Amino acid sequence: MRSFVRAAELGQLQHAADELGVTQQAVSKRIATLERKLDVRLFTRTARGVELTLDGQAFLPHARNIITGVDRAITAIRPGSRALRIDVLGLRSAQAVVLHDYWRSHPEIDLDVVTLRVNDPRVAVAAVEAGDIDASFRTVTDRATLPRDVQMIHAFDSPLVLLVGPRHPLASARTLTPPQLRRHRIWVPGIAPRSEWAEFYDQLATDFDLRIDAAGPNFGDEVLQETLADSADVATLIGARDRYIWPTNYDLRRIPIVNPTLAYPLSLIFPRTNPHPGLRAIINHFGSLTPLPETAWLPSWATKPRRSGGDIEHTRR
Amino acid sequence: MRSFVRAAELGQLQHAADELGVTQQAVSKRIATLERKLDVRLFTRTARGVELTLDGQAFLPHARNIITGVDRAITAIRPGSRALRIDVLGLRSAQAVVLHDYWRSHPEIDLDVVTLRVNDPRVAVAAVEAGDIDASFRTVTDRATLPRDVQMIHAFDSPLVLLVGPRHPLASARTLTPPQLRRHRIWVPGIAPRSEWAEFYDQLATDFDLRIDAAGPNFGDEVLQETLADSADVATLIGARDRYIWPTNYDLRRIPIVNPTLAYPLSLIFPRTNPHPGLRAIINHFGSLTPLPETAWLPSWATKPRRSGGDIEHTRR
DNA sequence: GCAAGCCACAACGATCGGTTGGGCACACAT
DNA sequence: ATGTGTGCCCAACCGATCGTTGTGGCTTGC
Numbered sequence: 001m002r003s004f005v006r007a008a009e010l011g012q013l014q015h016a017a018d019e020l021g022v023t024q025q026a027v028s029k030r031i032a033t034l035e036r037k038l039d040v041r042l043f044t045r046t047a048r049g050v051e052l053t054l055d056g057q058a059f060l061p062h063a064r065n066i067i068t069g070v071d072r073a074i075t076a077i078r079p080g081s082r083a084l085r086i087d088v089l090g091l092r093s094a095q096a097v098v099l100h101d102y103w104r105s106h107p108e109i110d111l112d113v114v115t116l117r118v119n120d121p122r123v124a125v126a127a128v129e130a131g132d133i134d135a136s137f138r139t140v141t142d143r144a145t146l147p148r149d150v151q152m153i154h155a156f157d158s159p160l161v162l163l164v165g166p167r168h169p170l171a172s173a174r175t176l177t178p179p180q181l182r183r184h185r186i187w188v189p190g191i192a193p194r195s196e197w198a199e200f201y202d203q204l205a206t207d208f209d210l211r212i213d214a215a216g217p218n219f220g221d222e223v224l225q226e227t228l229a230d231s232a233d234v235a236t237l238i239g240a241r242d243r244y245i246w247p248t249n250y251d252l253r254r255i256p257i258v259n260p261t262l263a264y265p266l267s268l269i270f271p272r273t274n275p276h277p278g279l280r281a282i283i284n285h286f287g288s289l290t291p292l293p294e295t296a297w298l299p300s301w302a303t304k305p306r307r308s309g310g311d312i313e314h315t316r317r
Numbered sequence: 318m319r320s321f322v323r324a325a326e327l328g329q330l331q332h333a334a335d336e337l338g339v340t341q342q343a344v345s346k347r348i349a350t351l352e353r354k355l356d357v358r359l360f361t362r363t364a365r366g367v368e369l370t371l372d373g374q375a376f377l378p379h380a381r382n383i384i385t386g387v388d389r390a391i392t393a394i395r396p397g398s399r400a401l402r403i404d405v406l407g408l409r410s411a412q413a414v415v416l417h418d419y420w421r422s423h424p425e426i427d428l429d430v431v432t433l434r435v436n437d438p439r440v441a442v443a444a445v446e447a448g449d450i451d452a453s454f455r456t457v458t459d460r461a462t463l464p465r466d467v468q469m470i471h472a473f474d475s476p477l478v479l480l481v482g483p484r485h486p487l488a489s490a491r492t493l494t495p496p497q498l499r500r501h502r503i504w505v506p507g508i509a510p511r512s513e514w515a516e517f518y519d520q521l522a523t524d525f526d527l528r529i530d531a532a533g534p535n536f537g538d539e540v541l542q543e544t545l546a547d548s549a550d551v552a553t554l555i556g557a558r559d560r561y562i563w564p565t566n567y568d569l570r571r572i573p574i575v576n577p578t579l580a581y582p583l584s585l586i587f588p589r590t591n592p593h594p595g596l597r598a599i600i601n602h603f604g605s606l607t608p609l610p611e612t613a614w615l616p617s618w619a620t621k622p623r624r625s626g627g628d629i630e631h632t633r634r
Numbered sequence: 635g636c637a638a639g640c641c642a643c644a645a646c647g648a649t650c651g652g653t654t655g656g657g658c659a660c661a662c663a664t
Numbered sequence: 665a666t667g668t669g670t671g672c673c674c675a676a677c678c679g680a681t682c683g684t685t686g687t688g689g690c691t692t693g694c
Contacts, residue, residue: 014671026652028672033651040394045672047660051434054449055394058402058429062390069386073379077357077372085375112375117368132371331640343683345641350681362641364691 003030004042005063008056012049076112083110084278087124087136090115094158094241095137095266102285109278119192125150128269134276139196139267141301151272156286157263157298158239162186162255167232170255177259178208178297186212187234189224196301200264203299212237225250239264260295265302320347321359322380325373329366393429400427401595404441404453407432409538411475411558412454412583419602426595436509442467445586451593456513456584458618468589473603474580474615475556479503479572484549487572494576495525495614503529504551506541513618517581520616529554542567556581577612582619 006016007027017027035042042056052060076083088095096113103111114133116124124136128150137155140146162181164171170184191197191214198214205212228234229250240256270279323333324344334344352359359373369377393400405412413430420428431450433441441453445467454472457463479498481488487501508514508531515531522529545551546567557573587596 012671023653024672025654025674028674029651032673038391038394039396045659047671049671054402054431054433054444057431058393058400059390061429062386062393066383066386066390069379069383073376073383074355076375076379077355079356083375085371112378114371114374116371127371329640340684341641342643342685345643346682349642362690364640366640 001034001063001066003027004034005060005067007031007043007050008052008060008063011051014049072110075110083112084276084282085112085114085132085134086282087114087116087127087133087138089137092243093137094239095155097241097243098156098286098289099282100243102282106281109281111278119195121196125269128271131271135268135270135279135282137266137268139265139301140269141196141199146269149272150269152267152269153283154302155266155268155283156289157265157292157296157302158241159292159296160237160257160262160264161240162235162257163228163238164235164253164255165229165231166251166253168228168235168253169232170235171253173255175256175258178210178257178262181208181210181235181257183211185234186210187227187236188212188214191215199301200299204262204297207297225252228252237262260297261293263292263296263298265298318351318380318383320344321351322377322384324348324360324367325369325377328368331366389427392427400429401593401599402429402431402449402451403599404431404433404444404450404455406454409560410454411556412472414558414560415473415603415606416599417560419599423598426598428595436512438513442586445588448588452585452587452596452599454583454585456582456618457586458513458516463586466589467586469584469586470600471619472583472585472600473606474582474609474613474619475558476609476613477554477574477579477581478557479552479574480545480555481552481570481572482546482548483568483570485545485552485570486549487552488570490572492573492575495527495574495579498525498527498552498574500528502551503527504544504553505529505531508532516618517616521579521614524614542569545569554579577614578610580609580613580615582615 003016003020006019007013010016010019013027013031014024017024020027031042038059040055040059041053042059043050044053072083075081076085086099088099090096091113099111099113103109116127116133116136121138121140122145124133124138125140125147127133128136129147140152143152146152162170162176170176170180173180188197188201191201201212201214204210224236228236229252238254240254268283270276320333320337323336324330327333327336330344330348331341334341337344348359355376357372357376358370359376360367361370389400392398393402403416405416407413408430416428416430420426433444433450433453438455438457439462441450441455442457442464444450445453446464457469460469463469479487479493487493487497490497505514505518508518518529518531521527541553545553546569555571557571585600587593
């Protein structure tokens with residue numbers, strides 16, 4: 001493929017061969033086999049070199065695309081200086097959506113989003129410490145347990161919306177306030193006991209006197225969606241930015257919660273020394289997200305003066 | 318690569334091997350060599366299969382990307398049913414820009430833009446007839462010369478703008494009318510004699526009494542840009558949609574021409590029978606482009622009632 | 635404790651991909 | 665017209681690679 005592209009660019013197999021460090025015959029054979037496998041003629045051979053056929057012209061951008069894809073794949077995992085790798089809770093989470101948005105507006109950065117399969121912040125901290133990942137959207141509520149060489153900053157706040165099926169009594173509301181959720185059963189499956197999410201929902205239930213059922217295993221999004229769609233009295237809370245490919249036949253409703261807005265504060269942990277150079281831009285990007293209203297509710301561990309400015313420790317090293 | 322992706326998706330080398338029609342050992346060896354070449358571990362081997370490492374997770378989307386790239390490259394040139402291939406005058410022309418815009422909003426279609434290296438409409442007609450290309454943005458001014466099985470439709474009109482250097486007397490104008498161009502030298506290099514472009518500029522010069530110098534070879538965009546940048550009395554005409562990567566230091570100005578707008582009518586030729594199925598959408602897209610003002614000037618061969626509706630012959634077959 | 639399932643290692647043959655050497659076609663200069 | 669240089673293709677050869685079969689180690693579940 002590289003031989004083809006270079007030959008097309010240079011117009012001569014000989015030059016391409018010189019650049020690639022092989023003989024001209026090797027390049028000739030490579031292109032011949034490529035043409036044979038594709039069953040199409042890519043070049044017209046002239047006395048002064050080669051020239052692309054129409055098929056070759058059509059093929060060239062695809063070949064370039066493949067080559068850059070290969071190069072990106074290699075840089076993504078090259079030991080040492082590799083692509084920026086960030087751990088998110090799930091590929092549909094608000095964290096992943098924000099990263100995806102950032103990547104779409106900056107497609108030139110090599111960003112990889114991975115998911116640690118374990119739901120334990122300590123594992124994420126260890127992975128950051130070991131350098132397996134460059135950053136992780138995990139919250140360590142007890143900062144004392146954070147190792148000296150790992151730092152945690154506030155990333156952004158994820159406002160919550162209520163998700164209900166069409167038969168739910170709140171289904172037709174345009175917005176809701178937390179008191180209106182009282183006495184309605186809110187089911188949030190898959191919350192590990194004593195995790196920060198459990199703590200979050202605990203505080204939320206206490207502060208607004210809600211019925212939040214955070215017990216029970218999570219059988220997957222499909223089950224959750226079907227349960228909500230069929231039920232007239234079960235609702236759940238999700239992040240406003242969470243990306244769910246709801247099949248339209250489920251006909252679920254996302255209802256914003258206001259006065260106050262409920263939000264989950266997302267943190268980012270990364271190495272204190274020599275963080276990945278691309279991380280800086282990501283963190284700056286958080287500042288451009290639409291901020292919460294001043295009246296928003298946050299759990300107790302969220303430091304209230306949230307907008308402390310973008311100047312974080314790793315920026316002055 | 319495909320082995321890696323399938324193994325990652327299925328979680329077992331054995332299943333991937335079955336799907337790919339090879340032995341389990343072959344898949345194992347493929348992945349082992351991939352890991353060796355990348356110098357990274359992609360899977361953790363467990364007793365019940367394989368599981369992606371963090372590196373493997375980061376690599377997976379890139380691998381998928383490469384595979385789809387390869388598949389697209391193949392479909393682009395597959396003899397028989399291949400990607401939609403359209404010939405444009407140049408990759409910076411308005412035609413190419415419009416196609417590129419269309420492709421960006423419909424990235425799923427397999428579209429290839431090629432350029433016939435000869436500036437002769439008859440070659441384009443022959444290429445369409447032979448099936449080497451599916452369509453071409455060429456104009457055959459004498460419809461009698463068009464073969465029976467090739468049809469030509471009006472695609473869209475490309476309004477012209479004046480391009481001048483900073484020292485040109487018209488450089489600071491915001492808009493210009495054709496009479497204001499009188500007595501200024503307009504240099505349009507690279508126009509083949511008796512081509513439709515020569516005819517176009519001929520009519521333009523006659524109708525508005527302009528000094529259009531369409532002689533002389535075209536030494537490339539760089540030369541043209543430098544000439545314009547240095548000169549205080551040479552200007553040129555380009556399409557408003559033409560894409561030129563002007564280096565900023567040239568400081569050239571694009572000045573719209575109004576009252577009347579000058580426009581070049583672009584045509585599309587394609588087979589009358591069994592045109593490429595993807596062509597329909599492209600032609601429909603032309604209708605969504607911003608139309609010319611009613612007062613616009615067009616050459617004599619442009620049929621004045623231009624908006625004849627999108628219903629073209631090949632749509633009812 | 636044993637069978638089942640899965641992956642890795644080893645040996646072997648076919649194929650592939652590179653090199654060297656030679657030849658043909660064309661462009662250009664004499 | 666003829667020689668010369670350039671650029672590509674074909675042929676022969678050889679090492680590396682890729683697939684197969686056969687085997688063994690390991691975990692899991694009955």
